[in-house]
Amino acid sequence: MRVVAAMSGGVDSAVAAARAKEAGHDVTGVHLALSRNPASYRSGARGCCTIEDSNDARRAADVIGIPFYVWDLSDRFHEDVVEDFMSEYAEGRTPNPCLRCNEKIKFAAVLDRALALGFDAVATGHYATLREDADGLVELHRAVDAGKDQSYVLGVLDQDQLRHSLFPLGDTPKPQVREEAARRGLLVADKPDSHDICFVADGDNAGWLREKLGDRAPNESGPIVDESGEVLGEHQGTYAYTIGQRKGLRLGKPAPDGKPRFVLDIEPVSATVTVGPREHLAVDGLSGIRPRWAGRPPEGVLEGTVQLRAHGDEHRARVTVVPDGAEIELLDPAYGIAPGQAAVIYHGTRVVGSVTISATRRVALA
Incomplete structure (x- = not known):
């Protein structure tokens, strides 16, 4: 296959690109320029929007021996991710920009461009696995390394996007990925993982919002x-x-x-x-809108689990699909859940789909 390897400049995407080439694919490395002014977003190794990251990605592509390009998606990123982040917070909701980026940028804008250029798939360094079921549907599952599992932020992908995706790292624990990067001579082997929101310069969401919203605040x-x-x-x-x-x-x-x-x-x-008090935060019911199903929507009542944060706990749940969304009964109450967050629905290790939380139901206190 002809594969675009999305290379952020970090260790995971570099090893994913190397593995894709080693598997026999015709691989081209692509770094996404997401900031209109890279110096205004992050500096150092905290994020994925810096000049340093672009240079790290280029050096990794040279070591792997694949062509490398930079695709400027800064306008699309600003409109679909940054503006969405600002407007959601202004309305009192709590968005997850990483899910929005995966949905709108990495597996929409990038995949659309890749397919238009004759590529067959996009490979990323996300920790998740893909399997094909008996009916030929591509299933998204959790990664082997539970501590690095990123299936939650991929819960917005639909069947067509999954068919054109590769996640070469899903079967490998993170320490082994770093060891492999060192063996391959990739200088990013010891580069720290990125944290927080890539476009917030110092991790101070409130200060960033106050500055960027300006008169719109x-x-x-x-x-x-x-x-x-x-x-x-x-x-x-x-x-x-x-x-x-x-x-x-x-x-x-x-x-x-x-x-x-x-x-x-x-x-x-x-x-x-x-x-x-904290006990008044307990939630045992959720209403979700904007459903994104990884395959067929569940029929009847699904007995499964939901995850409500990127590295949060799983909660046993009963999920009922309704027009334009889902109603979720939490058998294990959750705390601090806000409208705007994503509820990713699982059946075992398989991602069924996701919804955006529109309303919560607090646990009735005696």
Whole structure:
């Protein structure tokens, strides 16, 4: 096959490209230029939007012995990922930009361009595995290395995208990938993994949002209240808070029981942030919209699990498909779950699909 290897400049994508070539594919390395101004996003080894990363990817391609190109997708990335991130936070929701990037950029814009150029598939360094079932459907499964499994952020891929995807690292623990990179002479063998959101320069989401939203920033200040409505403090923008947040509330009045308070609700229209005890964060039901099914949508009630964060726990669940989404009953309550997050649905190790959480149902307290 003719394969585009998406090379971020890190160790995982470099080894994935090398393995794709070793498997006999005709491989071309491609680095995605996602920032209009690379210096304005990240520096060093924390992200995947820097000049250093582009140079690291080029050097790796030279060692592997494959052609290398840079594709400028900065405008598409800004519109589909960065703008979406800003607007979701402005509306009091908590988005996951990595899922949006996979959905809109790496396995949509990149795959569309690759297919148009005559390539057959896109290979990435994600930790996940693909299998074909008895009916010929391509299934997405968790990786062997549970600590590095990235099937959650791939839960937005549909059947057509999976048919044109390769994940060469899914059967290998991360330490072995680093050892292999060193054996292959790849200088990125010891490069640290990227963390946080690639386009937030210092990991300070609130500060970045305040700067980038500018005049569009809604509700620059407002009250922080308890569940009775008593004002406990003042915030400097609802977009700086997420459901379940504990740190940085700077409340002037302690709770009567002395326990920490957590963000329970964010209301952008009234500029109100509500806080309360952790037990009031417990959720046992979710409503999801914008479904993305990896294969056929489940029929009836699916007894499976859901994952609600990129490296979060699995929760036993009953999933019922409804028009334009799904209703999810959590048999294991979850805490700090917010609209805008993704619920990725599993049956065993197989990804069934995902929905964007539109509403949550709190556990009824006695």
